[in-house]
Amino acid sequence: MSTIAIHADWIFSLTSTPIPNGWLVAHEGVIEFLGRELPPRFQSVPIRKLPNTALLPGLINAHCHLEFSDMANPIEFHGSFIAWIQSVVRHRAQANGEESIERRRMAVARGIEESYRSGTRILFDTITAPWSPDWIQSPSIPQELASSPEVGILRHALTGLSRFYVVPIPETLDIHQSRGDETIAFARRVHEQMGEPKNRQSSPTSSSSIMPRLAISPHAPYTASRNLVRNWTAWSQSNHGLVSMHLAESREEMEWLAERAEPIESALGRFRDQAFARQSSTMQDYVDAMLEAWLGIIAHGNYLDESLLTNLSAHRNHVAIAHCPRTYRHFHPDRSTQNYPLAERLRRGVRHLVGTDSRASNPDLSVWSEMQTMLNYPGISGEEIIAMATREPADLLGLADFGTLAVGNRSLCTAIPLSGTLEQEDIYRSLLTVGKSAVPLESMIVES
Incomplete structure (x- = not known):
C-alpha cells in the first residue's frame, strides 16, 4: 500500500x-x-x-537561471552591472557546438540536483538556446532511499509521480531583428515541445494541478522593446501564460532608461539595430506592459518607485516581484540588506516571491538560504518570509494543490x-x- x-x-x-x-x-x-x-x-x-x-509546504523558486549552475563561484562585481553582464555572456560563449550542448545539459542537471537537495520542489527557469526538454530530469534518488523496495514504496507514497518540477521560460529579445527572429523561433519551439497546459481554467488562480504553464521572458529593457513585451503579454492572455521579465535590477538600467546614459549606451552600440535604437520607453511603460499579462513576474524590481509599486499593489492578484536577496547583496556591497524596503512594499500590498537568480551571482541555489538572508530585513515577520516561498507563489500561479499543507x-x-x-x-x-x-x-x- x-x-x-x-x-x-x-x-x-x-x-x-x-x-x-x-x-x-x-x-x-x-x-x-x-x-x-x-x-x-x-x-x-x-x-x-x-x-x-x-x-x-514544498519551496518554490520563482526566478532562476539553471544554465549557469556549472560555476563554482559567482562572477565578481566591480561596480558596473553591464560589465558583469558581459562577463556572463563570455562565460556562456566559452564552448561551441557539441561541447556547448553537453556543458549546458550538465549545468542544468547540476542545478536541478542542487535545488532539489535543498528543499525546492518547483523552479521557474529562464532558458536560452541550446536547450532540450529532455534535460528536465527528475533528480537522482539519494543512496539511502534506494536501499530497499519498501523505502521506494514509501517514497512514492510521499511524492507520487514526480519529486521536482521545472517550468522553462524561454528568453527573447529584439535588440536586433535577426536576434529577435532567432529567440522568438526558439521560444515557439519550446512551447511546441512542452505542449499545451492541461485543465486550463478561466482564472489564473483556479488550476487544479502542478502542470507547468507556458511561459515567456522578454529579457530586460536594454534588450527587449516595449512592443515585444506587449506582444508577449497579449500572447499570455490568449494562452493563460506567464510573462517573466528583468526590471529595475540595477542603477545603470534605470539611468539608461531615463537618459540613455553610459555605460549601457555604449555597450549596446554594436548589438542593436536602428529599429531598436529609435524606440524610447520608460520604466513606467514596461511596468504598464507587464500589468497586461495574464500572469507576470518582475524579476528583481529593486528600483521601482512609489507610483509603480502602487500600480503593482493594485494588480497583485496576477503580477508579483521575484526578490533574490543574495543576488541583491552581491550587486550592492555598499548597501546593507537591512536597507532593502521589503517591509514597506509588503505593507503596500505588493506581492513578493523568492528567487535565487543563478550561480553567476549566488553561491548556491538554496531558496532556504535566501529566506534566512531576509531575517536581516527590518519589520519582516518570519511567516511573511516563509509565505514568499510557499503560499504566495502558489496563490499567484494558480497551484491550488500546492503552497500549503492541507487534505487533498x-x-x-x-x-x-x-x-x-x-x-x-x-x-x-x-x-x-x-x-x-x-x-x-x-x-x-x-x-x-
Missing part, C-alpha cells in the same frame, strides 16, 4: 497555526490527513517518526532538521533561525 504516516515535532501548514507533534498521512503524493492525533484508520500504515524536524494537496513537503528549540513568540522566525538547512522530506525516510 503506497501510504505513509509521518510524525514530526512541528508541521507548518501555512493555513493555520503550526501543529506541534503533528501527523501527516500521504497516499501516492496526496495528503490524506493532517492533525494532532493519528486516526484509527491509519494505525496500520507504515509510520516514520522524525524527531527534531519541522515540515513545510500535494505531499511534496520540505523538511527542516531543527538544531534547537522553537521560540513561540515568533515561531516562524525561530524556525528560520534554528533550521540550518532544508531538504526534501523523502530524503529523511529510511528503513527503521
Whole structure:
C-alpha cells in the first residue's frame, strides 16, 4: 500500500497555526490527513517518526537561471552591472557546438540536483538556446532511499509521480531583428515541445494541478522593446501564460532608461539595430506592459518607485516581484540588506516571491538560504518570509494543490532538521533561525 504516516515535532501548514507533534498521512503524493492525533484508520500504515524536524509546504523558486549552475563561484562585481553582464555572456560563449550542448545539459542537471537537495520542489527557469526538454530530469534518488523496495514504496507514497518540477521560460529579445527572429523561433519551439497546459481554467488562480504553464521572458529593457513585451503579454492572455521579465535590477538600467546614459549606451552600440535604437520607453511603460499579462513576474524590481509599486499593489492578484536577496547583496556591497524596503512594499500590498537568480551571482541555489538572508530585513515577520516561498507563489500561479499543507494537496513537503528549540513568540522566525538547512522530506525516510 503506497501510504505513509509521518510524525514530526512541528508541521507548518501555512493555513493555520503550526501543529506541534503533528501527523501527516500521504497516499501516492496526496495528503490524506493532517492533525494532532493519528486516526484509527491509519494505525496500520507504515509510520516514520522524525524527531527534531519541522515540515513545510514544498519551496518554490520563482526566478532562476539553471544554465549557469556549472560555476563554482559567482562572477565578481566591480561596480558596473553591464560589465558583469558581459562577463556572463563570455562565460556562456566559452564552448561551441557539441561541447556547448553537453556543458549546458550538465549545468542544468547540476542545478536541478542542487535545488532539489535543498528543499525546492518547483523552479521557474529562464532558458536560452541550446536547450532540450529532455534535460528536465527528475533528480537522482539519494543512496539511502534506494536501499530497499519498501523505502521506494514509501517514497512514492510521499511524492507520487514526480519529486521536482521545472517550468522553462524561454528568453527573447529584439535588440536586433535577426536576434529577435532567432529567440522568438526558439521560444515557439519550446512551447511546441512542452505542449499545451492541461485543465486550463478561466482564472489564473483556479488550476487544479502542478502542470507547468507556458511561459515567456522578454529579457530586460536594454534588450527587449516595449512592443515585444506587449506582444508577449497579449500572447499570455490568449494562452493563460506567464510573462517573466528583468526590471529595475540595477542603477545603470534605470539611468539608461531615463537618459540613455553610459555605460549601457555604449555597450549596446554594436548589438542593436536602428529599429531598436529609435524606440524610447520608460520604466513606467514596461511596468504598464507587464500589468497586461495574464500572469507576470518582475524579476528583481529593486528600483521601482512609489507610483509603480502602487500600480503593482493594485494588480497583485496576477503580477508579483521575484526578490533574490543574495543576488541583491552581491550587486550592492555598499548597501546593507537591512536597507532593502521589503517591509514597506509588503505593507503596500505588493506581492513578493523568492528567487535565487543563478550561480553567476549566488553561491548556491538554496531558496532556504535566501529566506534566512531576509531575517536581516527590518519589520519582516518570519511567516511573511516563509509565505514568499510557499503560499504566495502558489496563490499567484494558480497551484491550488500546492503552497500549503492541507487534505487533498500535494505531499511534496520540505523538511527542516531543527538544531534547537522553537521560540513561540515568533515561531516562524525561530524556525528560520534554528533550521540550518532544508531538504526534501523523502530524503529523511529510511528503513527503521
